[in-house]
Amino acid sequence: MSGPNSSYDPVEVTPLRADQVEEMREQAFAAIAAAGDLAELKQVRLDHAGDRSPLALANREIGALPPQARKEAGQRVGQARGAVQQAIAARQAELEVQAEERMLVDETVDVTLPTSRRPAGSRHPLTTLAEDIADVFVALGWEVAEGPVVEAEWLNFDALNLGPDHPARTMQDTIWAEPAENHVVLRTHTSPVQARTMLTRTPPIHVVCPGRVYRTDPYDATHSPMFHQVEGLVVDEGITMAHLKGTLDHFAAAMFGDGITTRFRPSYFPFTEPSAEVDLICWICRGVNSEDCRTCRGEGWVEWGGCGVVNPRVLTACGVDTDRYTGFAFGMGIDRTLMMRYAVSDLRDLFEGDVRFSSAFGTEL
Amino acid sequence: MRAAVSWIRAVVPALPADVTTEQLADRLTALGLKQEAIERPGHDVTGPLVVGRVLSFEDEPQKNGKTIRWCSVDVGSANGTGEPQGIVCGAHNFVVGDLVPVILPGGVLPGDFEISARKTYGHVSAGMICSARELGLGDDHDGIIVLPADAGEPGDDVFDVLPLRDEVIEFEINPDRAYALSLRGVGREAALAYGVDFDDPADRPVPASDQAAYDVVVEDPVGCPVFTGRSVTGFDPSAPTPDWMARRIQLAGMRPISLAVDVTNYVMLELGQPIHGFDRDKLAGPIVVRRARAGEKLRTLDGADRTLSEEDLLITDDSGPIGLAGVMGGETTELSDTTTNIFIEAAHWDPVAIFRTERRHKLPSEASKRFERGTDPTIPLVAADRVAELLTTYGGGIVDDGVTYVGAPPAIASITVDAGLPARVSGMDIPASVTVANLRAVGCTVVESGSTLTVTPPPWRGDLTDPFDLVEEVARIVGYSDVPSVLPPAAHGRGLTRSQRLRRRVGRTLAGEGYVEVVSFPFIGTRDLDALGLDASDPRRTLLRLANPLSSEEPAMTTTLLPGLLKTVARNAGRGALDVALFETATVTLPRASGPAPIFGVDHRPSDAQLDELDKALPGQPLHLGLAVSGERERAGWWGPGRPGTWADALDGVRRVAESVGVEVTVRATAHAPWHPGRCAEIAVGDAVLGHAGELHPRVCAAYGIPARTAAAEIDLSRLLEHASSMVEAPEYSSFPVAKEDVALVVDDTVTAADVEAALRAGAGEYLESVRLFDVYTGPQVGEGKKSLAFALRFRAPDRTLTESEAGAFRDAAVASAAERCGAVQR
Numbered sequence A: 001m002s003g004p005n006s007s008y009d010p011v012e013v014t015p016l017r018a019d020q021v022e023e024m025r026e027q028a029f030a031a032i033a034a035a036g037d038l039a040e041l042k043q044v045r046l047d048h049a050g051d052r053s054p055l056a057l058a059n060r061e062i063g064a065l066p067p068q069a070r071k072e073a074g075q076r077v078g079q080a081r082g083a084v085q086q087a088i089a090a091r092q093a094e095l096e097v098q099a100e101e102r103m104l105v106d107e108t109v110d111v112t113l114p115t116s117r118r119p120a121g122s123r124h125p126l127t128t129l130a131e132d133i134a135d136v137f138v139a140l141g142w143e144v145a146e147g148p149v150v151e152a153e154w155l156n157f158d159a160l161n162l163g164p165d166h167p168a169r170t171m172q173d174t175i176w177a178e179p180a181e182n183h184v185v186l187r188t189h190t191s192p193v194q195a196r197t198m199l200t201r202t203p204p205i206h207v208v209c210p211g212r213v214y215r216t217d218p219y220d221a222t223h224s225p226m227f228h229q230v231e232g233l234v235v236d237e238g239i240t241m242a243h244l245k246g247t248l249d250h251f252a253a254a255m256f257g258d259g260i261t262t263r264f265r266p267s268y269f270p271f272t273e274p275s276a277e278v279d280l281i282c283w284i285c286r287g288v289n290s291e292d293c294r295t296c297r298g299e300g301w302v303e304w305g306g307c308g309v310v311n312p313r314v315l316t317a318c319g320v321d322t323d324r325y326t327g328f329a330f331g332m333g334i335d336r337t338l339m340m341r342y343a344v345s346d347l348r349d350l351f352e353g354d355v356r357f358s359s360a361f362g363t364e365l
Numbered sequence B: 001m002r003a004a005v006s007w008i009r010a011v012v013p014a015l016p017a018d019v020t021t022e023q024l025a026d027r028l029t030a031l032g033l034k035q036e037a038i039e040r041p042g043h044d045v046t047g048p049l050v051v052g053r054v055l056s057f058e059d060e061p062q063k064n065g066k067t068i069r070w071c072s073v074d075v076g077s078a079n080g081t082g083e084p085q086g087i088v089c090g091a092h093n094f095v096v097g098d099l100v101p102v103i104l105p106g107g108v109l110p111g112d113f114e115i116s117a118r119k120t121y122g123h124v125s126a127g128m129i130c131s132a133r134e135l136g137l138g139d140d141h142d143g144i145i146v147l148p149a150d151a152g153e154p155g156d157d158v159f160d161v162l163p164l165r166d167e168v169i170e171f172e173i174n175p176d177r178a179y180a181l182s183l184r185g186v187g188r189e190a191a192l193a194y195g196v197d198f199d200d201p202a203d204r205p206v207p208a209s210d211q212a213a214y215d216v217v218v219e220d221p222v223g224c225p226v227f228t229g230r231s232v233t234g235f236d237p238s239a240p241t242p243d244w245m246a247r248r249i250q251l252a253g254m255r256p257i258s259l260a261v262d263v264t265n266y267v268m269l270e271l272g273q274p275i276h277g278f279d280r281d282k283l284a285g286p287i288v289v290r291r292a293r294a295g296e297k298l299r300t301l302d303g304a305d306r307t308l309s310e311e312d313l314l315i316t317d318d319s320g321p322i323g324l325a326g327v328m329g330g331e332t333t334e335l336s337d338t339t340t341n342i343f344i345e346a347a348h349w350d351p352v353a354i355f356r357t358e359r360r361h362k363l364p365s366e367a368s369k370r371f372e373r374g375t376d377p378t379i380p381l382v383a384a385d386r387v388a389e390l391l392t393t394y395g396g397g398i399v400d401d402g403v404t405y406v407g408a409p410p411a412i413a414s415i416t417v418d419a420g421l422p423a424r425v426s427g428m429d430i431p432a433s434v435t436v437a438n439l440r441a442v443g444c445t446v447v448e449s450g451s452t453l454t455v456t457p458p459p460w461r462g463d464l465t466d467p468f469d470l471v472e473e474v475a476r477i478v479g480y481s482d483v484p485s486v487l488p489p490a491a492h493g494r495g496l497t498r499s500q501r502l503r504r505r506v507g508r509t510l511a512g513e514g515y516v517e518v519v520s521f522p523f524i525g526t527r528d529l530d531a532l533g534l535d536a537s538d539p540r541r542t543l544l545r546l547a548n549p550l551s552s553e554e555p556a557m558t559t560t561l562l563p564g565l566l567k568t569v570a571r572n573a574g575r576g577a578l579d580v581a582l583f584e585t586a587t588v589t590l591p592r593a594s595g596p597a598p599i600f601g602v603d604h605r606p607s608d609a610q611l612d613e614l615d616k617a618l619p620g621q622p623l624h625l626g627l628a629v630s631g632e633r634e635r636a637g638w639w640g641p642g643r644p645g646t647w648a649d650a651l652d653g654v655r656r657v658a659e660s661v662g663v664e665v666t667v668r669a670t671a672h673a674p675w676h677p678g679r680c681a682e683i684a685v686g687d688a689v690l691g692h693a694g695e696l697h698p699r700v701c702a703a704y705g706i707p708a709r710t711a712a713a714e715i716d717l718s719r720l721l722e723h724a725s726s727m728v729e730a731p732e733y734s735s736f737p738v739a740k741e742d743v744a745l746v747v748d749d750t751v752t753a754a755d756v757e758a759a760l761r762a763g764a765g766e767y768l769e770s771v772r773l774f775d776v777y778t779g780p781q782v783g784e785g786k787k788s789l790a791f792a793l794r795f796r797a798p799d800r801t802l803t804e805s806e807a808g809a810f811r812d813a814a815v816a817s818a819a820e821r822c823g824a825v826q827r
């Protein structure tokens, strides 16, 4: 680096000679170019552009020159000082960019390091699936109806045309509150919600009822004393089985994909007449070359739930005018739908509460 | 119901020959007889399996004590040489000259048992003489099968002689189709499926009654509308059941036992009418049908002694009860291997009575299964007569002339229905003519009067009582596959209710906070509550008990979500997941003193007051939210150590939930099981306590086997949501600069932060914008029993910039208030 000339004596020299000014400028340029960082450049600025720099001192000499020489020298020194200032500014900008680049390099981190300090939470797939199902029907303009889990025997059975001697009413199938003479049960299906809806609203009625139900089933890979159902109910003028079929086809496609439709098979439920079981086209093999399909076991169809035209006896018990209205109802297992949709092989996984299970499903399905 | 296809075809000879078993099963399924399975018994047996004649044998005693027979058997030319075949046989139930089934080397028996010539007991046995069990024809393994003398010639194929191969369709019969629990019913449906003629096997002439088959008195004509009987004398109890009959019974899933028993079972399978045979010589005096008397006992033929209920329908004689009507016979009059004189009983029983007796004695039987669903009341005598015919045909003896017939079939109510109803309900295009034709096809009598039909169902269709029952009959024959798919007219719902939306938000909030949702069973026992450390008077100990719980350990419905959550924490910990945050939302059951729930009629709607009474009889079932935090809430990593979950996390979980639904909760210190008495927060909205949060009591953690310092919370979510206001007033906010003032206040340890904050708020004046506690310090600088709380106060005026001295004055006022109310001293 070139520093000021300490032996320099402005009185003794004649600094205004062109070659001398040129040399001062060259020295300044050399020093600027040699400044390797902003601190060095700061010193260079003091040495070559500061008040004590050769060019500044030379500038002071100008006043002592004869007038005709003064103008020429003034121009020469002024240009040199301007050039040095510009060079410093340019170098300053250059060094700032370099310094920033170096800082950014220095601050580099390993972005592949783990970042999550808190494990993600999740909702239970039964909850989110029940919401998904509800949303399919809410989008059709239906409402979601709810009712108590510990329910009156009359609403769980009698009102639904399950007479006093219906097999389902025995202790072998139904969990009863004590004492049984109190006529209170753990609801065995969500149908009492349908009954409650009909008892408290006037048609047209369009509701879907997801909920928890209980039966005296053993607890194993495919059974549970507690499980979840969703039922649907429509009561209006002119409702037919065709509307039931249309609704279930729509529901099936929403749950399992376009092109998945339903099939009805005659069946029996006390609360519907006619009654049908609902099968879905197997959404894995789509009913084509089913022989090797494990989902439908070669059937091409998978059982999904039950449905039918609401038995007029049920409408009567719930105060609906059977001369004017007909209705349809359907019901399927949410647990079963979940197991089918996500290939869950053991029902108990839903109720064990192992965080690994729910976590796999996230917050929304 | 299992039916051999060969039997179906025998009942419906008009069934087209080219119909496969799969096609038949599919058609029947579409009609409502659901195919469960198709089996092909005997199809795993492959020949050569031929008729052999035993030419000679030597009995050869063996060292192991057995005596084997070295037989020479003529198998014709089936062995390729025409020479007698040498076969070792373990059985001795045959003589020289008998025809026997012989499987030759190369043949395969059930179980993939391939036959080859093999050396055994010093001979080369070139094949095997087969027993019934070896051929899959039954359980009999006492000896080999001896074929009838006219079965065929040596070398003939046994498949032509024995009913080895068949196909069986197993149906799941719905409760309304009891008639299909018989070949008569299945055959009728098969004929319907293919539109062919059906000759009803029950349509046979029966002799007129003279009540002389046996003396019968029916004291309970409601329980027993029809009782019929015939008698057989001189029956040979040693006569074998014909192979075809035994095979049909076996393929139906029942066990052939003896000719007399087999015939009654066979006719039940054929006609659907259960029949009971009595050893007539063991009957004492007339048969009396009545209800049981208190204390009466009966040993049923399964050997069990049964104490009878006064509701049980009985068959009795002078000796007392001899049969549980329609369910199971008694031991004393049972048909045995010495019975020669038989009284055949065929009756029609009240389904409800049979159902109750069967359930009471836990005695489901083939007979009760049919009676409880309803049998055809017009055919008991037909069935008894058919049994008598088969018994004497195959077991000798004669059918006595006497015919007993007590009672009469109940009258069948006719149904008036509009011919257009099936079309209107099914949504299918069904002309009136099709409706009428289909109703007649299922056996109904139809009288047309304009568009009104008067329909009388056939006697085997007790399930047809309502017009809509007829709709189903018509629709299933037209075919459910023809039901068009049409969405109903648009509904006009208002979407989810606010409560439904808020519940979704609560779940999403907690999931966003890192909580995992679990679903637990609601069953609980007092042990679970003891483990929570609840004292004897805790209201959570008032449980709704279950009359028939699944486990005696958990005989009640829970009042709190904590036991389920804590058990789940323990389960996860046991599986290596020590750091968990769980939540659950579910209803709990809070019993209230109330009477029984009413049972109303079903012919009209109960009144609002009645429904109100019903609801009051049910327990309270609020929706609760529970959460549990165990282990580290934030994990250790390159950023530094992990952060253990604490009481504060559980409380914060509740606060986040409350915030997410727009409810401001207040928190007070309290002591409440199962929480740590010094680390338990009571959560309230106004004066209403909604629940608690904090660190669990160490003894609770120990009792549940969960990590120490697990924190938990439980609140009444229903009530929280009630406080969620739907309308928020838009705030007006000032854009003038904020004035910040920090204060550190020293108070006694026992003073809560909430109280100090409240005091500051009370004194700070109207320009206070917010107060936030940002530090708590205890230590030598503040002295024993003291703590320092540092608060950041923010002041702002709506209309001007506050001066430093104004802000200072507000701060001083706030501090003065804290000093006055909480004894706070500014540091």
Ligand SMILES: [Zn+2]
Residues within 6 Å of the ligand: A282, A283, A284, A285, A286, A287, A290, A293, A294, A295, A296, A297, A298, A299, A300, A301
């Ligand atoms: Zn498939």
